[in-house]
Amino acid sequence: MTTNPYKNASRHATRRSERCVRATHWARTIALLSIGVSAICATNVAHAQEFSLFAGGSRASNVNTYTWAFNYQEGLGEYFAASFMWLNEGHIPDHHRDGQAVQFWARLPLDERRFVLQAGLGPYRYFDTTTAQQGGSYSDVHGWGVVYSLRAMYYASSRWITQLELNRVHVQRGPDSTGVMLGVGYQLDAPDGPGPRDWALPRSSNVTNNEVTVYIGKTIVNSTSSPVALAGAIDYRVGLLKWLDLTVGYLHEGSSDIARRDGITSQLWATRAFLDDKVTLGAGAGVYYAIDENENSPSPGPGDGKFSGLVSISGTYRWTDHWDTRLTWNRVVTHYNRDTDVIVAGIGYRW
Structure with a gap:
């Protein structure tokens, strides 16, 4: 049977177009989430x-x-x-x-x-x-x-x-x-007596300078059966502004009954520090590029090289000037019915 090269080229062009549309969709969604989360913190004055x-x-x-x-x-x-x-x-x-x-x-x-x-x-x-x-x-x-x-x-x-x-x-x-x-x-930013605090003093420095954290936890697939797997991650965090962090990392979701996936992550975080900077809270949004993905289920697999959204909340307790404990809940947002919750805890080093 003779293969029609023009037909194959058209098919590949269509797939590339679909990937571009999906990437644009996730970029728009992530941008909107980032703007919404950041709007709460984006002033020169820290609030209650x-x-x-x-x-x-x-x-x-x-x-x-x-x-x-x-x-x-x-x-x-x-x-x-x-x-x-x-x-x-x-x-x-x-x-x-x-x-x-x-x-x-x-x-x-x-x-x-x-x-x-x-x-x-x-x-x-x-x-x-x-x-x-x-x-x-x-x-x-x-x-x-x-x-x-x-x-x-x-x-x-x-x-x-x-x-x-x-x-x-x-x-x-x-x-x-x-x-x-x-x-x-x-x-977390308490007034002298009962009642809500309206305003607080501004920060004079970034919440984060530099931080590397290693994690372990579990992955839960968002399906009717909710299979779980052992997860691990590592990321580097740097403070861009007083209230804004950037992370770049590697996420391994483990192997569940449905799929195995790992890849590169990057997120922007709206973040705050409290109680003499010993406790931090943050909400992040970004992208996740799966560099290796295999399906364990009978349905066709999505293959490697897939972009997904990543939305997270995270908190730390800083027990010395350089060491902290971090807990993070990640939501991986896909376009092919493989959303997951990846809940991990880790030890971080700050400098």
Whole structure:
């Protein structure tokens, strides 16, 4: 059989075009996430910082499920605030959905600032593992939505906060949800007495100079069966600005029942330091280039050389001037139904 060289050339050109479209999509998504996360920190003045954990119940498609969230908030004066939230909406029928939201809040302090009412909204970048979609056993669906929130906060002391929050989530594809959560918060930049701090003193130096960290942890594939594998990583982190870091690293996701993957990562991080710079928190977005990938499942494999998105949250405890412990939760965002959560802990050296 004679091979038509023009037909093959056209096929290769089409594949290259598809790769370019996918790369452009991920670049646009990552840029939007980076802008949203960085907007909270991008001023010359550091604001009051609060970190909170939430848990509760949610309802979607006439079914009750659980919901939980991590939330980081900064004050923008007495009556306004901004926050970054990683929200998990639980197990909606045929949907396992979570994602990141950047919200802007109007707030009203009462009772000598011990009691605060807040109303907020903002964009929601969600990741949804759905069943029986696109001809397969599951699909990793990505999209944009909006989160509307009401929050009541009681400042029991200069550090501790108890909270009640109502969320309404509206998304492009899939069911909307309504959740109620109780939360416990901690003011990392505490005022002298109870109540939220509106403003804090500016930093005089970068949060990070140079840091190399070696990690070990586990990979969880975002599928209906959620297989796990042993993961490892190493990265180099450098401070670009007082609130902005850059990392370059290598990620090995291990070998699960579905796939084995490893490659090069790079991210920009909005980052903050607290408690005399002993504790840091950061949110990052960037790219992940898989230099080696093999499918362990019967379905066709994507092969090597694939770009994916990478969204992460990370925290450190600095126990000496040079050594720290870091915990990082990475979300690998693919276009071929192989999203993963890679949760790793490591030891870092700073200089």
